[in-house]
Amino acid sequence: MYFLVAAFSLGLYAAADGAVSPNCTPQAKDQVAWEMVRxxxxxxxxxxxxxxxQTPNCTSFKVNQTDEGNHTGTLVIRSGGEKVTTTTVVADGNKFIINTEDGAYPVLYTDNSTCGVFASEDPDELLLWVAGGSAQEHTFDQCCWKVFEGEVKKKRDSEQGCEEPEVLPTGRPAKQTGTYSKFSENCLTFVNESRSEELPSSETESSS
Structure with a gap:
């Protein structure tokens, strides 16, 4: 069962105080999908x-072989630190389009280097992606977290505005948006080990 990170989000808000603008309102320049590909x-x-x-922990994206002219790249997806999928990503305006059944992910906000907030074709899904170099120490642009939490709040408010929300037999709402942490230090270990296993034998020997 995944851990609901309400306390975690409060901690990040506290860490962000004084380090970002008060509103972190995204503008068009903050929603360019090609900048996320780069x-x-x-x-x-x-x-x-x-x-x-239900989204697996330690899911990662890495882009290779970018084409500046066509705004495309080869996207390597690791799911749960194990399953690897290689596909094509296309940047079209604010849309980060994956050439699989996943479809398009509109970019809601990115600082163009350390993080990005995405929506998806699933109306219930919001995602916060963070660069490995800044994920562990939470040194990514905190506007990403503020925008992510702001979008989550919008969903919660819209759910509460329903006149007759569906209720489970337990009495709890059948649909209530929460945020779930999917990253830990172990995720970095998974990827580093996988990369070592994929190195050619000669390269592995020379680095040892």
């Missing part, structure tokens, strides 16, 4: 938090 070509990005509890 950032993922520089560092591995990890799924840091999401509103879907």
């Amino acid at each position: 950032a993922m070509a520089q560092d591995v990005f990890y799924l840091f938090a999401t509103t879907i509890s």
Whole structure:
């Protein structure tokens, strides 16, 4: 069962105080999908938090072989630190389009280097992606966290505004947006070990 990170989010808010602008309101320049593709070509990005509890922990994106003219790249997806999928990503305006059944992910906010907030074709899904170099110490742009939490709050408010929300037999709402942490230090270990295993034997020997 995944851990609901309410306390975690409060901690990040406290850490962000005084370090970011008061509103962190995204503008068009903060929603360019190609900038996310370029950032993922520089560092591995990890799924840091999401509103879907079933999403595997330690999911990562890494872009290779970018094409500046066509705004495309080869995207390597690691799911749960184990399953690897290689596909194509296309940047079209604010849309980060994955050439799989996942479809398009609109960019809600990115600082173009350390993090990005995405929506998806699933209306219940929001995602916060963070570069590996800043994920462990939480040194990514805290506007990403504020925008992510702001979008989550909008969903919660819209759910509460329903006149007759569906209720489970336990009496709890059948649909209530929460945020789930998907990153830990172990995620970095998974990816580093996988990369070592994929190195050619000669390269592995020379580095040992």
